[in-house]
Every structure is written in C-alpha cells, then in structure tokens.
Amino acid sequence: MTTFNLFVTAQLHPDILIQAQEHLPQYRAQVQAEKRRIMEYLLTLSGPRILFAERTAAVQRLQAEISRQLDTLHLYRQCCRSLHAAMKAPATDHFYAWLEECWHEVLTALEQHFSECLAPALVPYSYAQQARRHLHFRLRELEVWLDRRQADAVLRDLALRPVRDFIRHTEQQPDFLRLLYLRELTSRLYVLLVIKELPPAHTDRYIHRLLLQANFNAMEYFAYCTGRVRASLKQYDQLGDRLTCLSWYIREVKRMPRKTGRLALDPGGCSIVAQLHAWLEEERIVLRHLHASGSEARRQRHTPAPAQTSLTLPQAALLLRLFVEEGLVRTLPVQQLRRFLETMFRPGMPLDEDTVDNRYRHSGLSTITACKHWLARLTARLQEHENWARTCTD
Structure with missing residues (x-):
C-alpha cells in the first residue's frame, strides 16, 4: 500500500482536493480498485497453505496501514470543517466520509475473519465511533430482552x-482486543436472549455460564458471585447441607472451560473460573473442618455476627502485610493476626496458625490483583475527600 499511501498524502489533502473536484470520480475508482486488491489479498491469506506466523504478520501490517490512513483521513475531514470547506465543497466532505467507510469495511473484514491475528493496537477514532453507534443499538436491544427474560437487575x-x-x-x-471482546460479548448475549427461547427461571443461570465462558473477570462480578454463594449457603442450617450445596457449585464451576487466548474483559487478570474455583475450595475446607469438629450449635449460640466486608481472607492478610511493611503497624504477631482474621471472617471458627502465616506471607496473583483494585478505589475516594475539604476551606 506504499503507492496508495503516497496518493492519500499527496492527492487527498484538503487544500489540494478542494481544487480538484473534477477528479473525484477518478479518485473513487482508484480507491475501489485498491479495496478490491486488498480483499483479494485477504482471500489469499485465508488459504490453508499460509503459515499462521506469516498470516499474522501480513494482517498486522495491513491493520497498521489502514489505521494510519483512517487517522489521516479523520484529520483531513476535521481540517475541512474547521476551514468551512465542507460548506463550500460538500462533495469533498462526502468523499472523505465514503473513503472512511471503505476502510471501515476492510477493518471489519479483519475483525471477522482474522481476529486471532490482530495486534492490540489502538482503534482509529472514526472506526471507534462507528463501533459505538453499532454497540449502542445492540445495547438497547439487550436491555429490552433482559427485561423480558426477567434477569436479575444487578x-x-x-x-x-x-x-x-x-x-x-x-x-x-480502546484497542482492537477490547473492541473484539465487547462485540463478542454482546453477540453471545443477543443469541442467548433472543434466538434461544429461555424460560425466565433459567435466564440468570445461563447468563452466568456465558460470562464465565467469556472470562468476564471483573472484580465486581467476582464479588457478586461470592455473595450469591454465601446467600445460598445461609439457607441451610446444617453443615452437611451447606457442604452439599458448596460441592454442587464446585462441580458446576469445574465443568466450565477455562478460556485461553487473548480475549478477556481484563487481559492482564486471572481467569474468573480459576478465581471462583479457588475461593470455593477454600470455603469447602473451612466447612469440612467445622463439620468434623461438631461444634456448630455452640458457635451459633455464642458467636457474634461477622463483619460485613467485600474482602476475602487472603486479601485482608495481604493488606495487613502492607501496613506492616510500610511501618503503619510496627508489630503483628501471628497469634494476634489469627485472632483478628477469625473475628473478621470466621467468628467462632478456629484458624490454624500455619495457614494464617502462609496466607500472610504468600499471596496469589488473583489476590494481588484484587488488592490493587481496592487500593485504586480508596485512592479515588481520598481524592474526593481532599477536594471536599479544600472546598470547605476556601
């Protein structure tokens, strides 16, 4: 596309194009010829004899060239409008819009047929705006169908x-991977809600299955899932029944395929299936220990209600460790740490000191990621308090 890049730079600049209105049909023919050549090239790349590495390199080169041209055309179009050239020569603005649409179609073809080859580069501005219009329409449809299927509001x-x-x-x-994920998520939700005839009683279960398969690894969704599991366990008075319920959740999560690849809501985070499975196994270990001790009735009589917190036990241990390392807490013996965590998360349920020490000194990647999320939210909240305090001082 080197020759065509020179054509865009030299011939399609607003100052030149406005003076060359009579050449617009010729330019359209030249653009259409270049578009046909690209489509034929993509058809060749899709052949079985092309190696994946060779296909990926070719697709990413084409992706970069088209993105660069779209950014250039967007600047040209904005320049025309700022100089009121579009009012004097509306054909020029229409030509830029038509050319952008041609390259949008090429990028759409890359998304649909070569998504595994695309680089995580930034999406051109005009293409992102087009994607927002399409997703806005799809969002309105999904909101209507979710209401019809009586999905849980949260x-x-x-x-x-x-x-x-x-x-x-x-x-x-956004980058192309983020856009690909959002398109895939909305498409799968549309198929689930519109094409499949789901009874309202099963809607939430199928949405959960879809989100887990799509690696919807948002921290808010993880907290929502663990909260629903806790609410389900509280329906049973006997520990044996709670273990049975918890085992059912574990079986369901283990059956979920752990999606591999680049597409995830948070590509740098842990798999949502892995996070939930680890949390459920921790809960089952605790319940089994309580079931073996046979002291459930005594704990129910003498144990106060646990503190309401969105943190998990490993996350609280990691945050306490940070307080110690930064000198905010000078000393924290293992016994005192164990009593604090028992009071916060396992009232009346004894924790082994070795387990507490292991949680305190060795944090998993999912726990570190979750703590970074909570600390970022605390920083934002402190900024709000600072702004309020400065306003009151002024």
Whole structure:
C-alpha cells in the first residue's frame, strides 16, 4: 500500500482536493480498485497453505496501514470543517466520509475473519465511533430482552457495564482486543436472549455460564458471585447441607472451560473460573473442618455476627502485610493476626496458625490483583475527600 499511501498524502489533502473536484470520480475508482486488491489479498491469506506466523504478520501490517490512513483521513475531514470547506465543497466532505467507510469495511473484514491475528493496537477514532453507534443499538436491544427474560437487575448491570462505559466515554480510544471482546460479548448475549427461547427461571443461570465462558473477570462480578454463594449457603442450617450445596457449585464451576487466548474483559487478570474455583475450595475446607469438629450449635449460640466486608481472607492478610511493611503497624504477631482474621471472617471458627502465616506471607496473583483494585478505589475516594475539604476551606 506504499503507492496508495503516497496518493492519500499527496492527492487527498484538503487544500489540494478542494481544487480538484473534477477528479473525484477518478479518485473513487482508484480507491475501489485498491479495496478490491486488498480483499483479494485477504482471500489469499485465508488459504490453508499460509503459515499462521506469516498470516499474522501480513494482517498486522495491513491493520497498521489502514489505521494510519483512517487517522489521516479523520484529520483531513476535521481540517475541512474547521476551514468551512465542507460548506463550500460538500462533495469533498462526502468523499472523505465514503473513503472512511471503505476502510471501515476492510477493518471489519479483519475483525471477522482474522481476529486471532490482530495486534492490540489502538482503534482509529472514526472506526471507534462507528463501533459505538453499532454497540449502542445492540445495547438497547439487550436491555429490552433482559427485561423480558426477567434477569436479575444487578447481574444485568454488571454484564452490560463494560459496553455502557465504552459508549459513554467517547474520548477514550480502546484497542482492537477490547473492541473484539465487547462485540463478542454482546453477540453471545443477543443469541442467548433472543434466538434461544429461555424460560425466565433459567435466564440468570445461563447468563452466568456465558460470562464465565467469556472470562468476564471483573472484580465486581467476582464479588457478586461470592455473595450469591454465601446467600445460598445461609439457607441451610446444617453443615452437611451447606457442604452439599458448596460441592454442587464446585462441580458446576469445574465443568466450565477455562478460556485461553487473548480475549478477556481484563487481559492482564486471572481467569474468573480459576478465581471462583479457588475461593470455593477454600470455603469447602473451612466447612469440612467445622463439620468434623461438631461444634456448630455452640458457635451459633455464642458467636457474634461477622463483619460485613467485600474482602476475602487472603486479601485482608495481604493488606495487613502492607501496613506492616510500610511501618503503619510496627508489630503483628501471628497469634494476634489469627485472632483478628477469625473475628473478621470466621467468628467462632478456629484458624490454624500455619495457614494464617502462609496466607500472610504468600499471596496469589488473583489476590494481588484484587488488592490493587481496592487500593485504586480508596485512592479515588481520598481524592474526593481532599477536594471536599479544600472546598470547605476556601
């Protein structure tokens, strides 16, 4: 596309194009010829004899060239409008819009047929705006169908929140992997809600299955899932019944395929299936220990209600370790740490000191990622308090 890049730079600049209105049909023919050549090249790349590495390199080169041209055309179009050239020569603005649409179609073809080859580069501005329009229409459809299927309100908000944020923040420029994930998520939700005739009683279960398979690894969704499991366990008075319920959840999660690849809501985070499975196994270990001790009735009489917290035990241990390392807490013996964690998370349920010490000194990647999320939220909240305090001082 080197020759065509020179054509875009030299011939399609607003100052030149406005003076060459009579050449627009010729330029359209030249663009269409280049588009046909690219499509034929993509058809060749899809052949079975092309190695994956060779196909990936070719697709990423084409992706970079098209993205660069779209950014250039967007600047040209904005320049025309700022100089009121579009009012004097509307054909010029229409030509830029038509050319952008041609390259949008090429990028769409890359998304649909070579998604595994695309580089995690930023999406061109005009292509992102087009994607926002399409996803906005799909979002409205999903909201209607989720209401018809009587989906849980919190689950519905969590599932659609990434799409809403993408549509709302027009100043942000996502990468191609993020856009691919949002398109796939909305498409699968549409198939589930519209094409499949689900009874309302099973809607939430199938949405959960879809989100787990799509690696919807948002911290808010993890907290929602663990909260629902806790609510289900509280329905049973006997520990044996709670273990049976917990074992059912573990079997269901283990059956979920752990999606591999680049597409995830948070590509740098842990798999949501792995996080839930680890948490469920920890809960089962605790319940089995209590079931063996046979002291459930005594604990129910004398144990106060646990503190309401969104933290897990490993996350609380890691945060306490940070307080010690930074000198905010000078000393923290293992016995005192164990009593604190028992009071916060396992009232009346004894914790082994070796287990507490292991949780304190060795933190998993999912625990570190979750703590970074909570600390970022605390930093934002402190900024709000600072702004309020400065306002009151002024």
